[in-house]
Amino acid sequence: MRNLLLVAKREYLEQIRGRAFRITTILVPALFGVLIGVMILAGRSASGAKHIVIASNDAALADAVRTQFLAHDQSKSQIDVLAPVTLAERPGLIDQVKVKSIDGFLWIDAPVGKNPTAIYESQTSGDFITNARLGSSLNHALVRRRLAASGIQSENVDDLLKDVDIDTRTVNKQGKEVKSNAMSSFWKGYAMAILLSMTTMIYGMNVARSIIQEKTSRIFEVMLATAKPSDLLAGKLIGIGAVGLTQIGIWVVAAIAIGGSVAATMLSGQMDMHFSWVEGVSFPAYFVLGYLLYASLFAGLAASCETEQELQMYTPLAALPIWLSFALIVLVMNNPNSLLSVAASLFPATAPIIMMLRIGSEIPPFWQFAASFGIMILSIWGVLWVSSRLYRVGILMYGKRATLPELVRWLRYS
Known part of the structure; x- marks a missing residue:
């Protein structure tokens, strides 16, 4: 446990002190603000003077x-x-x-x-x-x-021929009417989904890059003298995951701090976004689970690769579930309780994004949350089991391409 915490602390401090962390912490919310502003202005003037x-x-x-x-x-x-x-x-x-x-x-x-x-x-x-x-x-x-x-x-x-405006409302589980806005629900769910997918992929890739860098520099041979491979992998996952939570926490605090500013009022005046406690709890929970799932997958891939260029060739395959999630966005927002929407929110690779999209439209039943969390935890355990065994052997393998039969042998070695 001591070695695991030392590795986690090293990874956390190394990421936090890096220039990339400071730049992305400032630039990402700034770019999102600019993007939202441009989208609002573009929507207002989509058909200019003709x-x-x-x-x-x-x-x-x-x-x-x-x-x-x-x-x-x-x-x-x-x-x-x-x-x-x-x-x-x-x-x-x-x-x-x-x-x-x-x-x-x-x-x-x-x-x-x-x-x-x-x-x-x-x-x-x-x-x-x-x-x-x-x-x-x-x-x-x-x-x-x-x-x-x-x-x-x-x-x-x-x-x-006088037009009639429709006042949209939803009925909650207590039978009370709640005023809602379809556009604000769509953009709220979409924003949470894209932020979740972006941070999950970024920090999952950070785990993979860290493994590749240490593998090519042979620093693992020194670290293995004092720590077990399982402690090194677990420490990386915990340390880099804590960096992601820290960055999201900074963004949330900054958003609350500027929430009453004139610019925020102008941007949100038409959107009228409100976040429930369910969304506040679900977002970090799905971030942690999604990060652990994808980071474990990337760790196994990185252990079987020789260079970062080789790792990048496999990245689109690992990101395929995220692309699938966004391909289903219209279906999920229009019919969050359809069979396909529910199935996609239970499938572990798409569950974090699909569930946040569903929450943005309608709060799913409790059993679906429980089933989603349970399936994701079991999936994380399975991916970690495979990745940790590939990691134990792959970090010391040099100059030999890992074919599928070779990977199967690595699982038997460990």
């Missing part, structure tokens, strides 16, 4: 579409109406798009007694937001015209 022409053989319909578009436009776009027009005038509009004198034009062909057809011509096919807004404006204008044609007065048409 110069669009609405051309139609029906002047009244074109004016109605323009009115509808500008009624919900916050980007101060310039919308011109060209009506009535003939088909011969369309090439001229295409030329204006080509020379970029306009951003695009909506061509509406409205035959008498038939449904109109519409084509939007623009410089790019990626401006789906403007396309969707033009489509919505055209459809609203057509509905207004049809209601008016049926004899309904214009002021009554406005009342009939």
